[in-house]
Amino acid sequence: MISVPAWDEVNGALERSWTFDDMAQAARAAQQITALCDELNHHADLTLGWGHLTVRTTTHDAGNVVTDKDHALAARVDDLMDGETKGFRKHVFVCLHERPEGAQRPSCARRGSMELMMALKRSAKALGLGDVRVQKSGCLDRCEEGPSAVVYPEATWWTLPDSTEEAAALVEHLR
Numbered sequence: 723m724i725s726v727p728a729w730d731e732v733n734g735a736l737e738r739s740w741t742f743d744d745m746a747q748a749a750r751a752a753q754q755i756t757a758l759c760d761e762l763n764h765h766a767d768l769t770l771g772w773g774h775l776t777v778r779t780t781t782h783d784a785g786n787v788v789t790d791k792d793h794a795l796a797a798r799v800d801d802l803m804d805g806e807t808k809g810f811r812k813h814v815f816v817c818l819h820e821r822p823e824g825a826q827r828p829s830c831a832r833r834g835s836m837e838l839m840m841a842l843k844r845s846a847k848a849l850g851l852g853d854v855r856v857q858k859s860g861c862l863d864r865c866e867e868g869p870s871a872v873v874y875p876e877a878t879w880w881t882l883p884d885s886t887e888e889a890a891a892l893v894e895h896l897r
Contacts, residue, residue, distance in 0.1 A: 735780035815859035835869040845890035
């Protein structure tokens with residue numbers, strides 16, 4: 723049986739609660755948990771309110787008792803919520819905007835920004851930076867400077883170099 727020490731067994735069910743800054747965060751977490759329940763075909767009861775969410779799981783077809791299914795669901799919910807509450811420490815948004823051939827302004831996509839973004843992603847993964855999210859963005863409006871990226875939360879702007887090796891080296895600044 724999978725160990726889920728943060729959960730309490732209450733009246734034939736496993737139960738755990740989380741607190742959030744507002745109702746919207748609690749609702750987003752509830753949505754993710756319901757998708758997980760559908761994936762596992764084992765459905766928990768969720769109680770949602772302003773700034774809080776409680777998950778309660780029991781196996782109904784076994785007579786409303788805690789089974790391996792409940793422990794497995796609870797462990798997966800813990801993994802999901804660990805990611806939800808930790809979030810990403812940094813986000814790198816890379817412009818992949820593409821303008822039509824012959825447009826007045828250049829576009830990052832036509833300058834290889836997709837390959838540069840993938841190099842950044844691979845480098846972040848290789849360095850074990852799981853708390854850094856590298857993702858695509860629409861136009862960042864720095865088209866004339868070259869392929870662009872912005873790092874949040876500090877709002878540091880990068881003009882990406884032409885080579886994927888040089889772009890990958892930029893990830894060192896995200897440590």
